[in-house]
Amino acid sequence: MALSLEEKKAIVADVAEVAASAYSAVCAEYIGLSSNELNDLRAEARKGGVYLRVVKNTLARRAVEGTDYACMTEAFTGPLILAFSQEDPGAAARVFKDFAKQHDKLVVKALSVSGQLLPATDLDRLASLPTKEQAISMLMSVMQAPIAKLARTLNEVPGKLVRTVAAIRDQKEAA
Secondary structure, three states: OOOOHHHHHHHHHHHHHHHHHOOEEEEEEOOOOOHHHHHHHHHHHHHOOEEEEEOOHHHHHHHHOOOHHHHHHHHOOOOEEEEEEOOOOOHHHHHHHHHHHHOOOOEEEEEEEOOEEEOHHHHHHHHOOOOHHHHHHHHHHHHHHHHHHHHHHHHHHHHHHHHHHHHHHHHHHHO
16 A cells, blocks of 8 residues: 555654654664564563654655764665664663564664664664663762762771770780
8 A cells, every 4th residue: 555645744754753852773674574573572662662663765764864863874775663762772772682582583784873873783782771760870879989988987987996995995804
């Protein structure tokens, strides 16, 4: 079924709007996946805060024009599924990585983060980026470390004094 010009414009506008606000993008070839498997992928993407869409290559090229993901247009060949991370940069990569473990027919073609095109081999590196909550937790532990060390150091002075007095007391009692 052919799409009308209005439908094509709506698809391009929708994908362009998502691409403008996305943190990262991943495109993958899905030849050989059944519709049920694609539905499973879509469900996982929704859980992870990832916008997932199968788009014709010409429409995808027009949609990413003028965005940080215009660098990916050369990879838009064959049947592709586009994923845009909406919540954190590694979300789309994590979804594809987890899905590809069980479905070897999903082949990642290209990745992009903030206008930088990455090879498909960097999928693991992008997927290992911490989520927002994990990054905040790591930052807070780094910020807390000097304060905790100061508190332990200040606490050690009276503790050392008490141990010294106790040792002197034990020494006098023994004599």
